[in-house]
Amino acid sequence: MLRSDLSSFPEYKVGKDFPDALKLSSNEVAFPPSENIIAAAADAARTTNRYQQPGSPELTNALxxxxxxxxxxxxxxxGSTPILQATILACCQTGDEVIVPWRSFEAYPLYVRMAGATPVLTPLTADYRVDLDAALAAVNDKTKLIILCNPNNPTGTVFTRGEFRAFMDRVPEDVVVLLDEAYWEYNDAPDTPDSVEEYTRYPNLLGVRTFSKAWGLAGMRVGYAVAGREIINALRLLSLxxxxxxxxxxxxxxxxxxxxxxxxxVAITKAQRDRxxxxxxxxxxxxxxxWLPRGDAAEVEQKILDEGVVIRRYLDExxxxxxxxEEETTQxxxxxxxxxxxxxxA
Structure with a gap:
């Protein structure tokens, strides 16, 4: 009755949460929404007996x-994950391949498999950066999409504008590149690529950002994409x-x-991150x-949980x-x- 391969799909798991523990496992912000944000949402709730306008025109105009x-x-x-799903559907059919530098956001290969395509995981560099050369080397006639996360989650590393442009100049024009910038507002690296600037240079580039991280709307679920009209129209066609x-x-x-x-x-968070x-x-x-690379990750996760703090473990990596x-960082x-x-x- 259901897909024969359904049992092979791993369940996507959010960061763990335990009552009375400090949750540092899901990259959320500590501050609640301001009163003006709460008021704006509450005012909109007065009209929820009617459907909202398709395409979120007020937010689109604000963006x-x-x-x-x-x-x-x-x-x-x-949120940004439906954009990821729609992009994969727009680019891929059964048998096509999607290149994913790995380790990265765990949903990438899962959504690729859901669409019937094959995720091709390429290694990071020794210092946990996205290896753009390794991704390029994996491109073949089955490749339809390359997914890059910058800054990369969970390693926090970045590539430069020069490295990115050298990469894009070598990517075939019929291969779409999705640049996931979920943590854009925290990225203070010099000479970093900006999808809002680069999409006009590369018609096959799609930039994706979210309101769930720096903007503090994780529970509201809002994200957006910036790209050329052909890609944007495809997203509109294939999204719910x-x-x-x-x-x-x-x-x-x-x-x-x-x-x-x-x-x-955000500036406060960056200072504590560096601390x-x-x-x-x-x-x-x-x-x-x-990111703390450790072969004893399971032991570390449990030890810190015993002290009342929840962090996120990635297998034995x-x-x-x-x-x-500052308060939660000190804790x-x-x-x-x-x-x-x-x-x-090691």
Whole structure:
């Protein structure tokens, strides 16, 4: 009755949560929405007996002004993952291949398989950066899509604008490149590529961002894509309609009105991120998290949980610690010290 391969699909799991524990497993922000954002969502709730306008026109217009991008080049969705799914459907049929530098966001290969395509996982560099040369080497006549995460989740590493352009100049024009910039607002690396600038240069480029991270609307589910009209029209064709609720749309509009205030909180998070990296001897991260490669990841996860903090483990590869504010960072570092976790040497 159901797909014969259904049992082989891994369940996508969000970061763990435990009552009374400090949750640093899902890259969320610590601060709740401001009163004006709550008021905007509540006001929109008064009209939820009617369907919202298709295409989220008010948010699209707000993004036009914020990004200086035409409306025809913007697509709004209920988070960034539906954009990922629609992009795979737009690009791939059964037997096609999608290149995914790995380790990265766990949903990528899962959604590729759901569409009947084959994920081709290429290795990161020794310092956990996306290896653009390795991704290029995997391209063949079956390749339809390449998914890049910058900053990469969970490793927090980035590639430069020059590296990206050299890569894009060599990617076949009929292969779409999805640049996932979920952590864009935290990326303070010099000379980093910006999909909002690059999409006009490369018709096969699609940039994806979200309101779930820096903007603090994880529970509202709002994301958007920026690309050429051909790709945007394909996303509109293949995405479910009316997925962004009226409340989520107006909350996101309000966020953009007050983006400067929210970016002040981002600056606090970046300072605490750098503090954790320094104190634990981790590599520089450009997301709102720190990656700690460790073969004893399961033991570390349990030890820190015993001290009242939840972090995210990636098999036996390492752990990712979400970074929020000074108070929670201090709480985490004190728990780490109490747990007696020693530096890892491979």
């Amino acid at each position: 036009c002004n914020y990004l200086d991008v035409p409306a025809d080049n913007i697509f709004v969705s209920a 309609p009316l997925t962004v609720t009226a409340m989520a749309e107006m909350a996101a509009v309000e966020v953009l009105k007050h983006h400067d205030e929210l970016l002040d909180a 954790v990296a320094h104190e634990l001897g981790a590599e520089q991260s450009y997301g709102n998290f720190v 390492g752990v990712r610690v979400s970074i929020t504010n 985490f570092l004190e728990a780490w010290q109490r747990a007696g976790i020693k530096p890892w040497t």
